[in-house]
Amino acid sequence: xxxxxxxxxxxxxxxxxxxxxxxxxxxxxxxxxxxxxxxxxxxxxxxxxxxxxxxxxxxxxxxxxxxxxxxxxxxxxxxxxxxxxxxxxxxxxxxxxxxxxxxxxxxxxxxxxxxxxxxxxxxxxxxxxxxxxxxxxxxxxxxxxxxxxxxxxxxxxxxxxxxxxxxxxxxxxxxxxxxxxxxxxxxxxxxxxxxxxxxxxxxxxxxxxxxxxxxxxxxxxx
Amino acid sequence: xxxxxxxxxxxxxxxxxxxxxxxxxxxxxxxxxxxxxxxxxxxxxxxxxxxxxxxxxxxxxxxxxxxxxxxxxxxxxxxxxxxxxxxxxxxxxxxxxxxxxxxxxxxxxxxxxxxxxxxxxxxxxxxxxxxxxxxxxxxxxxxxxxxxxxxxxxxxxxxxxxxxxxxxxxxxxxxxxxxxxxxxxxxxxxxxxxxxxxxxxxxxxxxxxxxxxxxxxxxxxx
DNA sequence: CCGGAAATCCCCCGCGCGGGGGACCCGATT
DNA sequence: AATCGGGTCCCCCGCGCGGGGGATTTCCGG
Numbered sequence: 001x002x003x004x005x006x007x008x009x010x011x012x013x014x015x016x017x018x019x020x021x022x023x024x025x026x027x028x029x030x031x032x033x034x035x036x037x038x039x040x041x042x043x044x045x046x047x048x049x050x051x052x053x054x055x056x057x058x059x060x061x062x063x064x065x066x067x068x069x070x071x072x073x074x075x076x077x078x079x080x081x082x083x084x085x086x087x088x089x090x091x092x093x094x095x096x097x098x099x100x101x102x103x104x105x106x107x108x109x110x111x112x113x114x115x116x117x118x119x120x121x122x123x124x125x126x127x128x129x130x131x132x133x134x135x136x137x138x139x140x141x142x143x144x145x146x147x148x149x150x151x152x153x154x155x156x157x158x159x160x161x162x163x164x165x166x167x168x169x170x171x172x173x174x175x176x177x178x179x180x181x182x183x184x185x186x187x188x189x190x191x192x193x194x195x196x197x198x199x200x201x202x203x204x205x206x207x208x209x210x211x212x213x214x215x216x217x218x219x220x221x222x
Numbered sequence: 223x224x225x226x227x228x229x230x231x232x233x234x235x236x237x238x239x240x241x242x243x244x245x246x247x248x249x250x251x252x253x254x255x256x257x258x259x260x261x262x263x264x265x266x267x268x269x270x271x272x273x274x275x276x277x278x279x280x281x282x283x284x285x286x287x288x289x290x291x292x293x294x295x296x297x298x299x300x301x302x303x304x305x306x307x308x309x310x311x312x313x314x315x316x317x318x319x320x321x322x323x324x325x326x327x328x329x330x331x332x333x334x335x336x337x338x339x340x341x342x343x344x345x346x347x348x349x350x351x352x353x354x355x356x357x358x359x360x361x362x363x364x365x366x367x368x369x370x371x372x373x374x375x376x377x378x379x380x381x382x383x384x385x386x387x388x389x390x391x392x393x394x395x396x397x398x399x400x401x402x403x404x405x406x407x408x409x410x411x412x413x414x415x416x417x418x419x420x421x422x423x424x425x426x427x428x429x430x431x432x433x434x435x436x437x438x439x440x441x442x443x444x
Numbered sequence: 445c446c447g448g449a450a451a452t453c454c455c456c457c458g459c460g461c462g463g464g465g466g467a468c469c470c471g472a473t474t
Numbered sequence: 475a476a477t478c479g480g481g482t483c484c485c486c487c488g489c490g491c492g493g494g495g496g497a498t499t500t501c502c503g504g
Contacts, residue, residue: 096358124351125358133347136318139361156480169422169429172461185482191462200391201462201490203425207391210432378450394491407452413492423460423492 003121004031006047008040008066009055009083014106018053021110028117037061041069044078050121051101056084056091064091068098079120092131093138102126149212154196162189166202167209225343226253228269230262230288231277231305236328240275243332250339259283263291266300272343273323278306278313286313289320301342314353315360324348371434376418384411388424389431 005022007030009015015033022028032043036059044052052070054063061069067080081102082095095103101120104113105128116126127135155163165175172190176183190202199205209215227250231237237255244250254265258281266274274292276285283291289302303324304317317325323342326335327350338348349357377385387397394412398405412424421427431437 096361099358101355119351123355125355126351127349127354127358129341129346129348132349133323133345135361136321136347136349139318139357158481167429169426171425181481182483184484187462188482191464194462203393203428204391206425206428207389207432210429210437215432380451403451404453406454409492410452416492 002027002029003051003117004029004047004049005117006030006032006034006040006043006049006052006078008034008037008052008058008063010035010058011055014055018113021113022117024110025114028114035059037063037066040066044070044076045073048076049078051079051081051117053081053083053117056082056095064094064098067095067100071099079123081116081120081126092127092135096135100125103131104128105130151197152212155193159189159193159196162186163193163197163205163209164215166190166193166205167215169206224249224251225273225339226251226269226271227339228252228254228256228262228265228271228274228300230256230259230274230280230285232257232280233277236277240335243335244339246332247336250336257281259285259288262288266292266298267295270298271300273301273303273339275303275305275339278304278317286316286320289317289322293321301345303338303342303348314349314357318357322347325353326350327352373419374434374436377415381411381415381418384408385415385427385431386437388412388415388427389437391428 005028007015007018009018012035015035019030019033022030031047031049034040034043037054038060040052040054040058040063041061054066056063058066063082063084067082070076070078070080079101080099081104082091082100083104083106084091085106092103101123102116102125104116104126108116108128119126152160161179162175165178170178172183172186175190176186179186190205193199194201194205197205197208199208227244229237229240229252231240234257237257241252241255244252253269253271256262256265259276260282262274262276262280262285263283276288278285280288285304285306289304292298292300292302301323302321303326304313304322305326305328306313307328314325323345324338324347326338326348330338330350341348374382383401384397387400392400394405394408397412398408401408412427415421416423416427419427419430421430
């Protein structure tokens with residue numbers, strides 16, 4: 001089965017270079033060449049290539065915007081590979097947020113570019129190694145579970161439970177109802193929590209819980 | 223310049239397979255083979271290889287733990303590549319948090335493994351394409367700036383300012399002091415904020431601000 | 445010039461909250 | 475048996491808070 005590819009770059013020279021690279025592969029067919037992002041979007045919608053190789057810098061609509069538009073349309077099954085000369089962090093993050101299947105530098109050896117197209121076509125993703133390293137660093141910090149503060153261990157299970165409900169901005173009465181206990185009980189628990197954690201009031205408790213990732217938008221994978 | 227490599231895997235067969243692969247490259251020298259994580263840590267500390275290729279599953283100390291120990295020691299300049307049979311999400315995240323330079327599946331073609339070692343040695347990172355795709359997805363959500371709720375536009379600049387201070391768990395009096403205005407003024411602002419955002423009290427405001435990323439642990443890169 | 449929006453300040457009132465007590469029950473540990 | 479920690483419930487008191495009013499200034503745009 002042959003893979004169809006769309007090329008988008010405002011430099012004709014680079015386009016022909018890429019086309020030449022792809023032409024060496026019998027199973028890759030370059031079905032379109034465009035010079036700007038808007039054309040890329042419309043041509044992708046028309047031709048539905050397997051993979052679109054977009055330059056980041058393009059007139060009218062840059063590669064990032066084009067990626068977003070292409071992937072925003074669920075009718076498209078085209079995978080997007082982004083190509084750039086320099087690897088600016090901002091680009092990478094936006095590209096990945098937009099759902100690009102790859103982020104590659106133009107310095108990439110031809111055979112690896114070809115391999116990247118195949119990888120993208122089968123639904124996997126590929127990032128330039130020099131970028132990956134920084135991506136990891138960034139990812140690690142965003143993953144970095146704020147080290148659970150030790151004073152949290154002072155809390156009993158019940159108290160932690162109450163803390164979470166407080167963090168969700170529930171009033172004592174609401175918490176009482178939810179736990180099927182009296183509101184005086186809840187007050188006791190809250191007081192203990194505040195005392196143990198050294199917090200002034202429930203407002204600080206809410207901030208504390210969020211800052212320490214007890215409630216944040218935690219993904220399932222812990 | 224030749225690169226030194228340490229191999230760690232509890233299966234002797236796999237080790238010899240890897241060694242055979244590396245031996246085809248004149249510039250790669252496999253300087254040690256170990257069968258468990260603890261041995262990997264001590265041998266890395268002793269031999270200081272350029273790259274350590276660790277299996278995830280190993281006796282005594284798994285590859286993840288070994289990675290953490292190796293990279294925790296600043297005296298080590300060894301890069302770590304992790305090898306695994308199956309790509310469980312948990313592994314990937316822990317591996318990247320620990321600072322591994324690569325996360326590869328054992329199904330990787332030999333030549334790409336070699337290339338991965340070279341990539342790691344020069345300080346870049348490499349992740350198996352099939353894993354990268356999910357990594358991106360996960361990364362995207364962690365990057366995804368919670369779309370600023372539209373009702374936030376209703377607030378005046380001053381009100382947003384006050385909201386941020388409220389979100390930081392400051393009392394009205396504290397906010398007043400910080401803004402050099404009377405506390406009655408702050409009360410007015412807070413009331414307006416609550417009304418405009420449809421929040422019950424400042425506790426909800428704190429939660430709101432955190433959930434919507436107005437205050438969260440945002441990285442510098444936006 | 446005049447209207448309105450924004451920012452500032454003021455008063456009163458009711459309520460939720462948090463601290464400081466005390467009390468009871470239960471299960472585990474001593 | 476005595477003790478202790480945890481969970482539950484209760485009362486009182488003071489205060490910060492939030493809603494409801496109203497008032498002033500400044501500044502901008504019709």
